[in-house]
Amino acid sequence: MISVDDARKLVLALARPAGTEEIALDQGLGRTLVNPAVAGLTQPPFNASAMDGYALRSAELPGPLQVIGTAAAGVPYEGGTPPGSAIRIFTGAPVPDGYDRVVMQEIVEREGDRITVRNAGENLNIRPEGNDFKRGFEFLPQRPLRPADLALIAAMNVARITVARRPRVAILAGGDELVPPGTEPAPGQIISSNDIAIAAMAEEAGAAPEILPLARDTEESLRDRFARAAGADLIVTIGGASVGDHDLIAKVAGDLGMERAFYKLAMRPGKPLMAGRIGRSAMLGLPGNPVSAIVCAKLFMQPLIQAMLGLPAGPVLQQGRLAHDLPPEGDRQHYHRARLSAGDDLPLVDPFPDQDSARLWLLAQADALLMRPAHDPARKAGEKVQFLML
Numbered sequence: 001m002i003s004v005d006d007a008r009k010l011v012l013a014l015a016r017p018a019g020t021e022e023i024a025l026d027q028g029l030g031r032t033l034v035n036p037a038v039a040g041l042t043q044p045p046f047n048a049s050a051m052d053g054y055a056l057r058s059a060e061l062p063g064p065l066q067v068i069g070t071a072a073a074g075v076p077y078e079g080g081t082p083p084g085s086a087i088r089i090f091t092g093a094p095v096p097d098g099y100d101r102v103v104m105q106e107i108v109e110r111e112g113d114r115i116t117v118r119n120a121g122e123n124l125n126i127r128p129e130g131n132d133f134k135r136g137f138e139f140l141p142q143r144p145l146r147p148a149d150l151a152l153i154a155a156m157n158v159a160r161i162t163v164a165r166r167p168r169v170a171i172l173a174g175g176d177e178l179v180p181p182g183t184e185p186a187p188g189q190i191i192s193s194n195d196i197a198i199a200a201m202a203e204e205a206g207a208a209p210e211i212l213p214l215a216r217d218t219e220e221s222l223r224d225r226f227a228r229a230a231g232a233d234l235i236v237t238i239g240g241a242s243v244g245d246h247d248l249i250a251k252v253a254g255d256l257g258m259e260r261a262f263y264k265l266a267m268r269p270g271k272p273l274m275a276g277r278i279g280r281s282a283m284l285g286l287p288g289n290p291v292s293a294i295v296c297a298k299l300f301m302q303p304l305i306q307a308m309l310g311l312p313a314g315p316v317l318q319q320g321r322l323a324h325d326l327p328p329e330g331d332r333q334h335y336h337r338a339r340l341s342a343g344d345d346l347p348l349v350d351p352f353p354d355q356d357s358a359r360l361w362l363l364a365q366a367d368a369l370l371m372r373p374a375h376d377p378a379r380k381a382g383e384k385v386q387f388l389m390l
């Protein structure tokens, strides 16, 4: 069995770039820019008023000053700025060159067309031209685009963006015991839940998932599903990865020419994970136990998708402190489902006493996975530990 770190390197090496496509900016949420967005203009394009009030010269305060015109957003003041003058101005309006300050109307005394300002304070209330960005500014965040990124790119006057194509992920769950949610299970059957979770995790990472119809425990059924998955950037199988008589994934994938990168790793849960390539597609064979499948997807499938998108591959280990004592760890790197709470310096990590890899309710209550290396000695409450956010 190989280590989790070695397995991760082999999985990331399976990534081929997803390719690119051009899309409208309003379709860009969660997508990954591959070419920088380049600002077509300077923002703000002029010295802009940050307040509703009066534009004037600091040197002439406290006045009185004569109000000789008005500037509003979209309607600049075109006149001169003679000594002793001010103009009425509104937020977002260009400040004429002759003035160096805007005062809020709340602190201005006005009588007819004359104003006096006794306590103007420090703030000039002018946003200088180009203080956000200048024409030619380039933006290329190394993460999926967020709403504020879309606003920035729009303000840069860019309407279409080039993004990484969403990798196509075919999800192949199988087992004679499985029926889809909403179906009445016959004796011995259970509801298939893994495919829903794994598709959601693929989507979360930026891929376009497709859930294939549940496969039966026959080579013929699995071959049919693999044929439907052909052409996907990534094929993710779920279940049938272990050593039982019905665990056929390795056999069928092998018959189809899978080049195996590894099978089985020193990890808990998730020991029977398999990875490799079939034709054009990368392939991950996740174990069937629901928690094992989800933990493996977090540690291997999502990073692989991120690598295909050209993004730094997560997840990032964080530091916390143990909430209670733990016995020594076994011979596999162990990811414990755990709750987080606020601690004095670092978050407190409280692993559940029951770590059964089939219990989804426990996983749904977990905030994090506490990571313990293989052969980690017994640990005391308060010791530093590493965890992943779920």
Ligand SMILES: Nc1nc2c(c(=O)[nH]1)N[C@H]1C(S)=C(S)[C@@H](COP(=O)(O)OP(=O)(O)OC[C@H]3O[C@@H](n4cnc5c(N)ncnc54)[C@H](O)[C@@H]3O)O[C@H]1N2
Residues within 6 Å of the ligand: 173, 174, 175, 177, 178, 190, 191, 192, 193, 194, 195, 238, 239, 240, 241, 242, 243, 244, 247, 269, 270, 271, 272, 286, 287, 288, 289, 290, 292, 357
């Ligand atoms: N003799 C051994 N038995 C097992 C070993 C072992 O080393 N020797 N490893 C155990 C470990 S660890 C795991 S994990 C499981 C993984 O087995 P498979 O990947 O072959 O998964 P299945 O046998 O197909 O299913 C396991 C379990 O999960 C349920 N399942 C499967 N698919 C789904 C789904 N889509 N939705 C919900 N639940 C699913 C399935 O019904 C089984 O209960 O093997 C251990 N055994």
Ligand code: MOO
Residues within 6 Å of the ligand: 267, 268, 269, 270, 271, 272, 287, 289, 292, 357
């Ligand atoms: O490693 Mo299995 O994945 O314990 O449940």
